Amino acid sequence: MSRHTTFKIGGNADILVKVKSLAELKNLLSLAKEFDVPCFVLGKGSNLLVSDDGIEGIVISLDGLDEVKIDGDTVVCGAGASLRAVCIAAQKAALAGLEFAYGIPGTVGGALYMNAGAYGGEMSQVVVSATAIDFEGNESVLDLSDMQLGYRTSVFKSNGLIITSVTLKLKNGDTSEIKAAMDDFFGRRRDKQPLEYPSAGSTFKRPEGYFAGALIEQNNLKGVSVGGAQVSEKHAGFVINTGSATCQDVLSLINKVKDVVKTADGVELEPEVIFVGRK
Numbered sequence: 001m002s003r004h005t006t007f008k009i010g011g012n013a014d015i016l017v018k019v020k021s022l023a024e025l026k027n028l029l030s031l032a033k034e035f036d037v038p039c040f041v042l043g044k045g046s047n048l049l050v051s052d053d054g055i056e057g058i059v060i061s062l063d064g065l066d067e068v069k070i071d072g073d074t075v076v077c078g079a080g081a082s083l084r085a086v087c088i089a090a091q092k093a094a095l096a097g098l099e100f101a102y103g104i105p106g107t108v109g110g111a112l113y114m115n116a117g118a119y120g121g122e123m124s125q126v127v128v129s130a131t132a133i134d135f136e137g138n139e140s141v142l143d144l145s146d147m148q149l150g151y152r153t154s155v156f157k158s159n160g161l162i163i164t165s166v167t168l169k170l171k172n173g174d175t176s177e178i179k180a181a182m183d184d185f186f187g188r189r190r191d192k193q194p195l196e197y198p199s200a201g202s203t204f205k206r207p208e209g210y211f212a213g214a215l216i217e218q219n220n221l222k223g224v225s226v227g228g229a230q231v232s233e234k235h236a237g238f239v240i241n242t243g244s245a246t247c248q249d250v251l252s253l254i255n256k257v258k259d260v261v262k263t264a265d266g267v268e269l270e271p272e273v274i275f276v277g278r279k
């Protein structure tokens with residue numbers, strides 16, 4: 001899984017299947033059911049910390065469900081489409097509203113699951129509906145009001161549905177203004193974030209009334225490391241892989257940071273990064 005996550009960490013999945021169509025996904029789910037094999041759905045692996053002992057069962061990559069169709073101000077995306085591709089397609093069609101997402105290195109499905117956001121925008125502001133499938137192969141359509149989108153959370157964290165497509169409603173805009181906003185947001189990321197190292201983005205959620213990065217920095221934790229995992233010198237909110245980090249290194253560092261911040265400031269930091277795999 002180190003080849004399929006932006007952290008570049010994780011042991012083997014028993015099986016990794018890249019599906020190219022909804023029909024293939026349905027066939028795979030029915031086989032998994034027949035042989036009683038657990039499944040895990042993978043986007044771009046940009047918010048994941050995968051166990052050094054890998055993932056049991058089938059990891060399903062939806063990368064192949066990447067079609068993007070634009071009709072007026074509506075964009076229908078396969079769940080495996082990259083946010084980057086969708087942002088660029090929207091910009092070319094003079095559709096505004098998704099600029100915030102340019103630079104978030106995930107898929108549209110992963111972004112909806114996380115209600116990903118940045119710079120004042122988040123998926124809840126642009127999504128109108130999604131299609132999903134359960135592990136029995138039953139399809140359903142969810143409207144925005146069904147999705148319980150909150151800060152880095154959605155109903156998909158608890159209902160176990162696999163998102164297969166996402167419909168966005170954007171606003172008519174000006175291609176060069178949209179491009180300028182996308183470039184501005186991307187530039188801010190490049191300046192502030194340690195994009196030169198593998199990571200899974202912000203390690204912790206923003207605690208109410210605080211910023212995780214500021215709390216970590218105030219406690220002199222920038223640069224602190226366990227094995228190959230390090231609190232970034234550039235942005236204390238990011239744990240980075242300096243080259244040889246294991247999942248265990250990252251987990252130990254996360255616990256160390258949590259302990260220091262809890263003792264010093266009484267604030268409970270909660271990981272945004274999702275741990276997956278064998279414990």
Ligand SMILES: Cc1cc2nc3c(=O)[nH]c(=O)nc-3n(C[C@H](O)[C@H](O)[C@H](O)COP(=O)(O)OP(=O)(O)OC[C@H]3O[C@@H](n4cnc5c(N)ncnc54)[C@H](O)[C@@H]3O)c2cc1C
Pocket residue numbers: 006040041042043044045046047048062079080103104105106107108109110111112113114115116117118156161162163164193195199200201202274
């Ligand atoms: C450098 C960097 C910067 C980042 N910046 C931001 C940021 O500004 N804002 C932000 O919110 N996040 C940010 N992230 C985190 C990450 O990119 C987002 O959380 C993203 O939405 C995850 O998408 P993904 O496709 O990679 O999902 P994955 O990491 O592959 O999966 C995340 C979860 O979603 C589930 N999932 C994925 N696809 C589906 C699907 N189709 N159906 C059901 N479940 C699914 C997975 O099972 C998993 O539980 C950043 C990450 C990095 C590395």
